[in-house]
Amino acid sequence: MGKRILSVDDSTSIRQLVQFTLEKEGYEVVSAVDGRDAIQKAKGKHADMVITDLNMPNVDGIELIRSLRSDPDYRFTPIVMLTTESALEKKDAGKNAGATGWIVKPFKPEQLIAVVKRLIG
Amino acid sequence: MDRQKELYREEAYELLDGLEESLMELEKNPKDLDVVGRVFRAMHTIKGSGAMFGFNDIASFTHTIEAVYDLVRDGKITVDQHLISLTPASCDVIREMLDASRDGTTPSVEKATLLTSAFMGYLPDSSEADTDRQAGSQPGIERQQVGDLVERTWRIRFKPHRNIFSNGTNPALLLRELGSLGTCSIVSHLEDLPDLSLMDPESCYVWWDxxxxxxxxxxxxxxxxxxxxxxxxxxxxVIDAPGETDDENPLYKRIGEILLERGDITTEAVMEALRSQKRLGEILVETKAIHPSAVQAALVEQEQVRAARRKRMAGDDTTSVRVPSAKLDALVNLVGELVTVQARLSQISSRRNEAELIGVAEEVERLSSELRDITMGIRMLPIGTSFAKFRRLVRDLSTELGKETRFVMEGEETELDKTIIDKLSEPLVHLIRNSMDHGIEPPGTREQNEKARAGTIKLSAIHSGAYVFISVSDDGRGLDAEAIRAKALAKGIIAPDQALSEKELYSLIFEPGFSTVTEVSSVSGRGVGMDVVRSTVDSLGGTVEVESMPGRGTTVTLKLPLTLAIIDGLLVRIDEESYILPLSVVVECVEITRHDQESIPGRHLVKVRNEIIPYIPLRKTFRLDSTPPDIEQVVITEIAGKRVGFVVDKVIGQHQTVIKSMGSMLKRIEGISGATILGDGTVALIIDVNKIVHHDEHVANALGTHEAMTTVTRPVHGPVSSRI
Incomplete structure (x- = not known):
């Protein structure tokens, strides 16, 4: 346990929910408010997994995934994107950018936990 | 959840303020895509998070607006005055909805409907009917479905593409997750691995069956x-499912058939191989027709399905060999006597020290112990045979109570004496009912508490030493210690100032006439039932323990002896006579001097490590007039969560006891549950500790004083209530 997860979302309430849910499971959660913030925080200390929203100001989710994948430290790090049901193309774009998986909003806390467990144990 | 809703409201109000600012900018400069992007994101967040936190009206209202601005962002439609005037009006609607949720009122829908249809006008026909719904396969969601609980065997071939690592996937974790679903055999195929010099370390060459x-x-x-x-x-x-696959042959398929089915090999290759007489797998590998790991994978499948079918068959077989249990009892009885006689023979032979006799005695000892084990084994049945019917019970109760429940069984193969299994059925029904009725919350409540909708009831059996532990656990609301105390007070089961530990409070639910639910449902709450659990388990020589975590669930564990015919006993001596105390209740033995006894005159209390424990002098109970030795021994037992000591002259040691029932003349003697014959041929009485505690007035009387004293010492172990 004690794995480090970087959670990226411009919505405070979602960030809080993700953080609360995962910390309860024993993960360490670092939050970032958008892609730019995330890239910086990712460089600071390596995260074992990244959970990111797609629509964000400054650097959006797709760009973030691309940027992380081009960083040797994050080539094989699981990255999960939060998508909405209506954004099918977005999901594909994310997959092409190198996302490992996705979670469809709205989701329940246990679904989030299931996906995290699947990808980093 | 409420806290999170509040957080969302705050965020949404903020976003709306920002949104209105952006709209004013947009009015000045309708072509600024940056601003359009901001408007879209604000709507997107309001919608997405709204759905997360249960603001469905907001989510569905915002959905259309978001879709329109998505098109604007992609340059598919341009911003016009009409659109700019519609949007602030929408902000007002969203605000109204937020206000309404805060104040608990219902917002008017007219304006929202009008605006929605206005926004709809901007959408091309195809995208208007929600691309929604169809899209989302939610990962991880299937887990919560209540399956049909039929055990099937699946054949899964997982052949990752070389580049699977590139998106951050670790296939090993997927296999591990698969393993968590059930019994799992995995064969890795390494045959595609190239030479080290040619290998790309970032490619996946391995695949799995x-x-x-x-x-x-x-x-x-x-x-x-x-x-x-x-x-x-x-x-x-699917390769095996009860009642669904056409053949139920426990030998399952031949290797060749499996390989053919999997497409690993052609019929010709199999026929070719069959012509020679070696084992098919070996030949196929020798002739290089297939890779050894393919054969291994097939073998693994064969074995696992065979095992699954054998298990089913074993379940069926239990009904097919029928022997009247009276015959079985007679056999057990005879074996018991044989073992006793054998013990005497061994004693004599060691005393005589004649080589010939010792040889025979040892032979008899070996045979009789084998015979004993086998005979006891005949009475043992896998407990799963009786577990199966509880599945039905849980399903019926779920419907009746409007709850969603998953029923999980563990350790069905654990074996237990048939007599015990038969008697367990009723208590288990009561425990499961109780869990369903009082433990598992309605699905709505569970969701509010962030639990899975469906509750889980687990029935498990574990074999440990001479005992079997059977537990019924639920992940429901747990026991309410305070409610139990209040109820017990009202019913007069405990005294107002009685200090009780949590464990003792919990065990009160097994008192006759106890029920914390004021309303009687058809399922439980009638105040009968749980006491049946205690009395049945007592009669079987077992114990009951309750563990509970508020909000997390309750576990009731029954500790039962493997068999009723043999118990592990503690051999003690009182006035030259031997007695047996069941070892299952013994906690420890301490010495007590006459001085200790007289230091608390008139009361039978002993202080062990700062704990005051009432004791029963068995010499008095059995009305033996002889003088006790100066130093006696106290066997401290734990009965129904309370400690009671039994004073004996001397503790001899552990003794495997074959229980013989007393003759019909002596059957009604209270406090003695049976007898056994010791190696030297003398008889030892088996003490029924429960009964003796029941009837000892001193222990009951000791309570008043005892209580006063527990307040100065640790209040961990309360008094033995007058009810037991």
């Missing part, structure tokens, strides 16, 4: 691989 026996359904298995569907070849097939 998995045979999984599980109650999870196809979708649940498929769901494990949802993220890698387009990064692997995946086949999932």
């Amino acid at each position: 998995v045979v999984l026996t599980t109650t999870a359904d196809y979708n649940a298995i498929r769901d494990v691989f949802i993220f890698v569907e387009d990064l692997c070849e995946l086949t999932i097939e």
Whole structure:
């Protein structure tokens, strides 16, 4: 346990929910408010997994995934994107950018936990 | 959840303020895509988070607006005055909805409907009817479905593409997740691995054949691989299911058949191989027709399905060999006597020290112990045979109570004496009912508490030493210690100032006439039932323990002896006579001097490590007039969570006891549950500790004083209530 997860979302309430849910499971959660913030925080200390929203100001989710994948430290790090049901193309774009998986909003806390467990144990 | 709702409201109000600012900018400069992007994101967040926190009206209202601005952002439509005037009006509607949720009122829908249809006008026809719904396969969601709980065996071939690592997937974790679904055998195929010099360390060359026996359904298995569907070849097939596959042959298929089915080999190759007489797998490998790991994978499948079918067959067989249990009892009885006689023979032979006699005695000892084990084994049945009917019970109760429940069984193969299994049925029904009725919350409540909708009831059996532990656990609301105390007070089961530990409070639920639920449902709460659990388990020489975590669930564990015919006993001596105390209740033995006894005159209390424990001098109980030795011994037992000591002259030691029932003349003697014959041929009485505690007035009387004293010492172990 004690794995480090970087959670990226411009919505405070979602960030809080993700953080609360995962910390309860024993993960360490670092939050970032958008892609730019995330890239910086990712460089600071390596995260074992990244959970990111797609629509964000400054650097959006797709760009973030691309940027992380081009960083040797994050080539094989699981990255999960939060998508909405209506954004099918977005999901594909994310997959092409190198996302490992996705979670469809709205989701329940246990679904989030299931996906995290699947990808980093 | 309320706290999170509040957080969302705050955020949404903020976003709306920002949104209105952006709209004013947009009015000045309708072509600024940056601003359009901001408007879109604000709507997107309001919608997405709204759906997360249960603001469905807001989510569905915002959905259309978001869709329109998405098109604007992509340059598919341009911003006009009409659109700019519609949007602030929408902000007002959203605000109204937020206000309404805060104040608990219902917002008017007219304006929202009007605006929605106005926004709809901007959408091309195709996208207007929500691309929604169809889109989302939610990973991880299948887990919560209540499967049909039939155990099937699946054949899964998972062949990742070389580049599977590139998106951060670790296939090993997927296999591990698969393993968590049931009994799982995995064979790795390494034959595609190139020479080290040619190997690309970032490619995946390994693939896997998995045979999984599980109650999870196809979708649940498929769901494990949802993220890698387009990064692997995946086949999932049922190869064994009770009642669904055409043959139930416990030998399952031959290796050749399995390999053919899997497409690993052609019919010709099999026929070719069959012509020679070696084992098929060896030949196929020798002739290089297939890789050894393919054969191994097939063997693994064969074995696992065989095992699954054998298990089913074993379940069926239990009904097919029928022997009247009276005959069995007679056999056990005879064996018991034989063992006793054998013990005497051994004693004599060691005393005489004649080589010939010792040889025979040892032979008899070996044979009789083998005979004893086998005879006891005949009475043992897998407990799963009686577990099965509880599945039905849980399902029926779920419907009746409007609750969703998953029923899990563990350790069905654990063996237990048939007599005990038969008697357990009723108590288990009561425990399960109780869990369903009082433990598991309604689905709505569970969701509010962030638990899975469906509760879980687990029935498990574990074999440990001479005991079997059977537990019924639920993940429901747990026991309410305070409610139990209040109820017990009202019913007069405990005294107002009685200090009780949590464990003792919990065990009050087994008192006759106890029920914390004021309303009687058809399922439980009638105040009968749970006391049946205690009395049955007592009569079987077992113990009951309750553990509970508020909000997390309750576990009731029954500790039962493997068999009723033999118990582990503690041999003690009182006035030259031997007695046996069941070892299962013994906690420790301490010495007590006459001085100790007289230091608290008139009361039978002993202080052990600062704990005051009432004791029963067995010499008095059995009305033996002889003088006790100066130093006696106290065997401290734990009965129904309370400690009671029994004073004896001397503790001899542990003794495997074959229980013989007393003759019909002596059957009604209270305090003695049976007798056994010791190695030297003398008889030892087996003490029924429960009965003796019941009837000892001193222990009951000791309570008043005892209570006063516990307040100065640790209040961990309360008094023995007058009820036991």
